[in-house]
Amino acid sequence: MxxxxxxxxxxxxxxxxxxxxxxxGGCASYxxxxxxxxxxxxxxxxxxxxxNETFRHDLGIRLSEALVKEIDRRTPYKVTGNxxxxxxxxxxxxxxxxQILTETSDDDPRALDAVISAKxxxxxxxxxxxxxxxxxxxxxxxxxFGNDSRFVPEAGQSMDTATQEAIEKLAAxxxxxxEMRW
Numbered sequence: 001m002x003x004x005x006x007x008x009x010x011x012x013x014x015x016x017x018x019x020x021x022x023x024x025g026g027c028a029s030y031x032x033x034x035x036x037x038x039x040x041x042x043x044x045x046x047x048x049x050x051x052n053e054t055f056r057h058d059l060g061i062r063l064s065e066a067l068v069k070e071i072d073r074r075t076p077y078k079v080t081g082n083x084x085x086x087x088x089x090x091x092x093x094x095x096x097x098x099q100i101l102t103e104t105s106d107d108d109p110r111a112l113d114a115v116i117s118a119k120x121x122x123x124x125x126x127x128x129x130x131x132x133x134x135x136x137x138x139x140x141x142x143x144x145f146g147n148d149s150r151f152v153p154e155a156g157q158s159m160d161t162a163t164q165e166a167i168e169k170l171a172a173x174x175x176x177x178x179e180m181r182w
Contacts, residue, residue, distance in 0.1 A: 037180060038076055038077070041086070042077060043077065044078050044086045045071060045077045045078070045086070045087050045088070046080055046082060046087070046088045047067050047071070048088070050063040050091040050092065050118070053093060054093055054094075056163075059163070059167070062167050063167050064091075066170070066171035067089065067171045071089075074172075074175055075178060077178075084125070087130055089120065089174075090120070091174065092118060092142075093116060093117070094117050096114075096115065096117075097115050098114050099113045101150070112150070113150050114148060114151060114159060116147055116170055117144060117147075118145050118174070119142040119144050120142060120174050120177070121143070122177075145173050146170075147167075147169040147170040149162040149165035
């Protein structure tokens with residue numbers, strides 16, 4: 001009987017020690033909350049003016065402003081004008097158009113989409129690519145984003161308003177890709 005009690009105590013101590021080892025070890029770099037979504041080594045982001053390959057000259061500046069606002073609003077990163085920041089987000093607008101969705105019986109556009117596409121590359125100071133796309137080939141370092149916004153001229157909506165909405169949605173999508181993958 002005495003040997004059975006000491007064997008049971010030994011088993012309890014063994015299980016308790018094992019559980020303590022498991023729960024106290026854990027992941028040394030485990031983070032929780034919103035901080036777990038962003039890279040720990042990056043504090044600052046340089047966002048140069050977005051290059052624009054379209055004929056609408058103001059789109060690059062408008063997307064740059066939207067990106068800065070979105071980064072400030074949603075991330076812990078500080079946007080800086082210093083090219084020696086911890087990271088650099090380089091974007092280029094590659095395409096801008098409007099697509100007719102529906103027409104009147106006189107072939108006048110009734111509903112349209114303002115469409116904007118851009119490429120983005122986010123790189124650390126040491127050259128590491130921080131924004132990854134698992135569907136892109138390894139030699140393509142930029143990720144292509146596209147967004148649109150619907151507008152109806154008959155209802156008083158304008159192309160400029162729809163374009164600004166598409167730019168803001170595009171900036172939100174680009175900044176969402178700055179989050180770490182699980």
